[in-house]
Amino acid sequence: MRKHVVVAGAGMGGLTAAVTALQAGADVTLLEKSGRAGGSAALSNGMLIAFGELERFRAAAPNGDELLQTLVHETLPAAADWLTSLGVELRRLPRQLDRYDGWHFSPDQYLGLARDEIRRLGAEIRYDTALDRLWIEDGRIEGVHVVDDTGAVTALRCDVVILATGGFQGSPELLARYAGLDAAHLAHRANAFSTGDGLAAAISVGAGTSAGLGGFYGHALPAPPARHTAETFAELAQYYGSRSVALNMAGRRFVDETAGAFEENVNHALARQPGGVGFYVFDAELGAQPSADAMTVTPTVLAERAEKAGGTVVRADTLDELAQRIAEHGVPRSVAGTTLRDYARAMAAGAPEQLDIPRTGAGTRLAHGPFTAIHVQAAITFTTGGLAVDDNLRVLRRSGSTAPMSARWITDPRDHRAEPIPGLYAVGADIGGVSAGGYAGGLATALTTGRAAALDAVADR
Numbered sequence: 001m002r003k004h005v006v007v008a009g010a011g012m013g014g015l016t017a018a019v020t021a022l023q024a025g026a027d028v029t030l031l032e033k034s035g036r037a038g039g040s041a042a043l044s045n046g047m048l049i050a051f052g053e054l055e056r057f058r059a060a061a062p063n064g065d066e067l068l069q070t071l072v073h074e075t076l077p078a079a080a081d082w083l084t085s086l087g088v089e090l091r092r093l094p095r096q097l098d099r100y101d102g103w104h105f106s107p108d109q110y111l112g113l114a115r116d117e118i119r120r121l122g123a124e125i126r127y128d129t130a131l132d133r134l135w136i137e138d139g140r141i142e143g144v145h146v147v148d149d150t151g152a153v154t155a156l157r158c159d160v161v162i163l164a165t166g167g168f169q170g171s172p173e174l175l176a177r178y179a180g181l182d183a184a185h186l187a188h189r190a191n192a193f194s195t196g197d198g199l200a201a202a203i204s205v206g207a208g209t210s211a212g213l214g215g216f217y218g219h220a221l222p223a224p225p226a227r228h229t230a231e232t233f234a235e236l237a238q239y240y241g242s243r244s245v246a247l248n249m250a251g252r253r254f255v256d257e258t259a260g261a262f263e264e265n266v267n268h269a270l271a272r273q274p275g276g277v278g279f280y281v282f283d284a285e286l287g288a289q290p291s292a293d294a295m296t297v298t299p300t301v302l303a304e305r306a307e308k309a310g311g312t313v314v315r316a317d318t319l320d321e322l323a324q325r326i327a328e329h330g331v332p333r334s335v336a337g338t339t340l341r342d343y344a345r346a347m348a349a350g351a352p353e354q355l356d357i358p359r360t361g362a363g364t365r366l367a368h369g370p371f372t373a374i375h376v377q378a379a380i381t382f383t384t385g386g387l388a389v390d391d392n393l394r395v396l397r398r399s400g401s402t403a404p405m406s407a408r409w410i411t412d413p414r415d416h417r418a419e420p421i422p423g424l425y426a427v428g429a430d431i432g433g434v435s436a437g438g439y440a441g442g443l444a445t446a447l448t449t450g451r452a453a454a455l456d457a458v459a460d461r
């Protein structure tokens with residue numbers, strides 16, 4: 001008997017799950033809340049991140065769930081081959097920051113080929129149709145209730161539901177409740193439709209949540225009055241942040257800028273600063289260097305882009321003059337001046353560990369002017385906490401499972417339980433734990449978990 005699978009969300013994870021399930025012989029209904037497929041993947045640079053060895057993956061996201069990270073790591077090469085089988089052109093990436101490599105692809109090409117494959121296999125995408133709630137009887141999934149753009153709610157029976165709604169970064173309510181974030185202090189660097197529909201629907205039927213709900217991924221953008229659109233998210237991202245000196249509006253450093261694999265750790269810490277804004281500062285030497293984590297352009301080019309978009313970019317020949325100029329934008333001059341001079345002296349002495357917040361990696365030395373400071377705002381692309389799942393991507397029932405944090409210390413197997421809700425899966429940004437506290441690659445996670453969930457869901461069990 002053919003299984004009927006409903007996939008909620010037509011981003012990278014949802015499209016992948018839908019195509020995989022169809023190829024495995026299932027009937028599939030793919031729901032998409034917006035009027036077009038792609039989700040946040042359509043706005044991305046198309047970086048399919050790999051780490052080479054699991055140890056590198058763990059180092060980049062040390063607080064992540066090891067079982068899920070192993071799944072992503074071990075299945076990514078086969079998933080990349082699957083993309084190629086669809087006709088997607090993959091270009092191998094060089095090793096970045098001595099941690100990750102992977103492939104680059106065109107999201108638009110993948111989206112078109114996935115849509116073509118869905119049509120070829122006799123299914124369709126139901127656009128402008130959102131998941132309203134899950135239909136559950138006797139503890140297992142029986143279907144979904146969906147709402148279309150007229151507001152009409154209808155029931156749809158199925159055997160399996162795969163949640164791929166893209167995280168909850170678009171919901172101020174859920175960000176405040178589950179991540180402790182004030183959405184008013186964050187630039188929204190994602191598609192407009194990922195508002196936690198999968199998370200809310202699953203929790204309402206008893207699903208558990210993962211550790212690391214406060215985590216998210218994103219890159220700082222030029223702060224208002226700068227203007228950015230979905231088309232400029234990537235080109236305005238201030239990727240060099242991990243190599244800059246990051247100041248809050250009190251004029252102080254607030255993070256070891258170099259502690260993460262990418263700029264994501266600075267952006268994450270910036271979101272917790274008053275107003276979610278600050279300044280990234282660099283000198284002429286760094287400004288002229290193509291940064292490994294900026295991929296192709298220099299910080300100076302990114303500063304020019306920020307200025308063109310209406311952002312605040314301050315330049316000066318000396319650090320004291322720079323402190324005076326950023327004081328015009330609300331940063332105390334004396335504090336900023338002291339912070340920048342102390343930093344420059346520590347770097348010149350080869351003693352960054354003596355800073356109030358020790359710096360563990362390389363970056364700007366603030367040795368040669370002119371100096372540049374860009375007013376930046378923390379931005380969110382997707383949440384990294386979400387629904388608790390097992391290594392088959394089955395959503396776990398809160399009341400039937402032990403705490404997700406306890407797996408590290410439980411020694412008696414009888415004290416650990418992970419009870420899934422029959423028929424319910426989650427993938428991509430709807431699950432939690434893969435990249436909690438670090439960077440693990442959103443597209444790679446969506447691709448691998450989308451395939452794994454679909455294959456498990458369609459298999460006879």
